[in-house]
Amino acid sequence: MIIDHLDEPLPGSSLLPTPTGDAYTDPDIFEKEQAEIFEKMWNCVLRSDSLPSPGHWKTVTVGREEIIVVRSRREGIKAYFNVCAHRGMRVCTAGEGKNKTLQCGYHAWTYALEGDLVAAPNLTSMPDVDRKQYGLKPVHVREWLGYVWVCLAEEPPNFEREVLGEVRTRFGEVESIDNYGIEHLRLGDTKTYDVAANWKLIIENFMECYHCATIHPELTEVIPEFADGLASQRKNGEVHGSSFGEEIQGFTVDGSASGVHQLPAIAPDQDRKYYAITVKPQVFINTVPDHVIIHRMFPVSESRTIVECDWLFLPEVVDKITSGELDVSKSVELFHRVNLQDFNACELTQPSMRSKAYSSGGALVPSEHHIQEFHAWWYRTLGFEQVAAAQQETEKAAV
Amino acid sequence: MIIDHLDEPLPGSSLLPTPTGDAYTDPDIFEKEQAEIFEKMWNCVLRSDSLPSPGHWKTVTVGREEIIVVRSRREGIKAYFNVCAHRGMRVCTAGEGKNKTLQCGYHAWTYALEGDLVAAPNLTSMPDVDRKQYGLKPVHVREWLGYVWVCLAEEPPNFEREVLGEVRTRFGEVESIDNYGIEHLRLGDTKTYDVAANWKLIIENFMECYHCATIHPELTEVIPEFADGLASQRKNGEVHGSSFGEEIQGFTVDGSASGVHQLPAIAPDQDRKYYAITVKPQVFINTVPDHVIIHRMFPVSESRTIVECDWLFLPEVVDKITSGELDVSKSVELFHRVNLQDFNACELTQPSMRSKAYSSGGALVPSEHHIQEFHAWWYRTLGFEQVAAAQQETEKAAV
């Protein structure tokens, strides 16, 4: 449902081709995606404030790896493969905890929060053991928007260009995402969805609004232009968000007022607008005047994806939610329903991807044409350019 | 237990070879069977009268595909791949229903019962979209014996020759299957079995009666000649069915009278006889004087097969069953027990197919020799003739 960078549909266009079904069902292609996409790009994994003080750690899954994310004493947030350098046991064996050091429970190899090996039985009699070489294997870390982002590649892609730059560009120069002050917001609610569908179906779903009229009655009530299937951020060459309907008082499940203060620094024309961005490969950001919704995807297999969705509010709002003074359930309920509606559609699409009837792919209508850019990126990233070119030739010849 | 086309055992014969165990356990061979057998041949999928009026539809699995079978308004029963031509979502998302059109729940692409695309959001602004090309992908349909048969091949095999002709020939000229008027019968009872065995073990089991004395006490009581392992349809060159025992009053679990009228048009010598036919690849037909039993197999994996068994009676009998006036449970119970006994044997055979001790196959006794014809057909259909020839040479040399 999130629209990436949509232009007007081409006049009088034909339908456009999609990848063939095996892109969504072949375990080998999924392994390649894990290796070339999720284990090489920046992944948004958890909230920085969920590690409040030195020694706090959590384990997260990135690609096919389990990663320890820990607030260190001297070097801020650090991340490591959760594999002891000695015999390989999981060093952290729970989802989270707080410790002065990270100690493996098998042979008591002990690591500083900053990663070096600092103690082990008989270590003094093995003076030639390099404490850094036999430390925990580190992973690149960045913090942005209040989240920890990690990259498992030895040489990570440039964060400023690949993540920050792209997002700011899409929001345009004036109505910058910075106005929303997302890094200062706090967690009002969070929900986890276990979706029986390939991660690309979820991205494609977020990228188009041709389905909105059919499956999102509440959302199209709040933002009437979605009912036309054109959830555009650019119209006639101009950047814009999608406007609330005239009678709508807030971004809530019934369009009533949310009771929540608007974010202080947003521009006048962000006042009654909805913006949406996809940060490839696994983040969706939605902004409305009084809160921000962030989705993170964690692909598990070619046919299963975990999605975590956070609803972020101003700190004073979260305080009131916690004290029971304020109820934001009508705000949360709107996108929660959208999520359930979308993921249900993805789950009913996944099984057909195996069908002979989808063996040459499906079709994109003109208002879905920007999904083709996502497909082109996917082909390029996996080294399938020639396949893609050949396929498009075939499709053109067939049309 | 069903005997296909059995001649007398060869006098003084040796044991005969069978395929090696991988034929029953290799997932790649199973995929080939799905592609070359179940997705190319005619499959009997459901009863025609389970779709009583236009708009009634059901979904069924054929090979690896989910198929919609629907009674259309103008063209009788039709069948389609359950895949939307747009983005591929399942068009029908339940097991059955009744609708005026078939509408995909994702983007509201809407198809006539006859298959063409008739509506979609913004379709009028896409005048170049061919309503037939972007209709539901059709599947060949035939009706026979009161059942819907479908074929997923682009060019289906000749139904008259491959299905009708073969069955009539086996029943012989006089004692034709037509006498049973199966297409006019109705469903008295139905049972579904989830069998942890390869579909070929189930066919082979139905094709021989060498096991009858060991596992079917009730059946051999009713039909004593089965105890000799020779459930033949041809004897001394003559067509014949297997006769009931002298004291037997009906084809019931205890041999007592069934209380059901005999089918009106059967020939005098079909009066106390049991006939059985295998229609490759997935149908078994058994006839007795007062009812007909039809099995349909749906292979799920190399080691799992769903079997559906229907008991068919005259319409007036079914009316009395429904009203509670008549109890046919003793008739149904006989073949239900036979099914349970057979499927248990198949399930205890399946695991051994992986054993080194079965790596050069098993042995057929003389009275099982007609199973070899099934094996020869299987080798031929999968393009394994040379393998089969070489194997038989090896076996002969070894013997």
Added chain:
Amino acid sequence: MIIDHLDEPLPGSSLLPTPTGDAYTDPDIFEKEQAEIFEKMWNCVLRSDSLPSPGHWKTVTVGREEIIVVRSRREGIKAYFNVCAHRGMRVCTAGEGKNKTLQCGYHAWTYALEGDLVAAPNLTSMPDVDRKQYGLKPVHVREWLGYVWVCLAEEPPNFEREVLGEVRTRFGEVESIDNYGIEHLRLGDTKTYDVAANWKLIIENFMECYHCATIHPELTEVIPEFADGLASQRKNGEVHGSSFGEEIQGFTVDGSASGVHQLPAIAPDQDRKYYAITVKPQVFINTVPDHVIIHRMFPVSESRTIVECDWLFLPEVVDKITSGELDVSKSVELFHRVNLQDFNACELTQPSMRSKAYSSGGALVPSEHHIQEFHAWWYRTLGFEQVAAAQQETEKAAV
């Protein structure tokens, strides 16, 4: 925790390399292990006294095969593939039983306890069927230490050299394992563990005591030298067992007296000692003065292993356990806890074997160096010598 044949660690040594993670996670390597190790070597499968009289049989799993072990009438204990020579059904369909013959439940082919085909329906009309050729396929059998050992290879390795010889050599000439009279002991208790780890992780764990201080508080209390990580059987070139602590009265969970008589024939210096041997590929033998503990491993997949552990006592002790006169739960509890602690460590190691951080393996400390001999044997047995040599070169170059 069992130490195979440990010498003192090399002075001033570096860490040593281990196999890479795929050795523990690749299903193809596991299939190769089943074929080349478990289906070719001698496996200890069950206690001889669990088949007390002719006709008693049990089924066991060896490698990927199900085997019938039966006490015959004329030839002692025999073992067969559990596959009928006719159509392959499991001949024995339960875990154990007692019968005069072994009869297949499908077509009633009937085998003598000594294996030959002795009866089948219509067998007299098939005079050319060789009763031995169509008998049950036999498996080699030996009895030792009160256990039945089987080997599935056509030509089994020499039992005296590969099993007996190796064990006696390790125990040394004087303090022979024969002193324990294991073949006369009886079963006091038995426990089965379903471990979610590769079988090699379990062997490696048994082979080193570097982990003892960290995870085995009860065991290091009883045998204090284990806390140093050196559970050696050879020290300064001399054979020795590991001594109980000075205050320790018995090999029990709290070091108190066990209340059990010492085995009668053990040598004076075996009096307060613990010995441990690994009999590759699947047996661990531990001896203490008053009982013997025997583990048998049954690998199920690359990431799952069943372990059965028996506690053996003198017959008169077992009689008292049975009558309730004697409670040996404190003796049993010690190694049961050790097992739970070890298997937990293995299960927390298994998932990391897939990590990129373990893609060039882990490290052995000097006191674990004898595990390298196990790895060298494994490389050799699977035909990976060149791989191993190349890997060691690479590792050396890297260090």
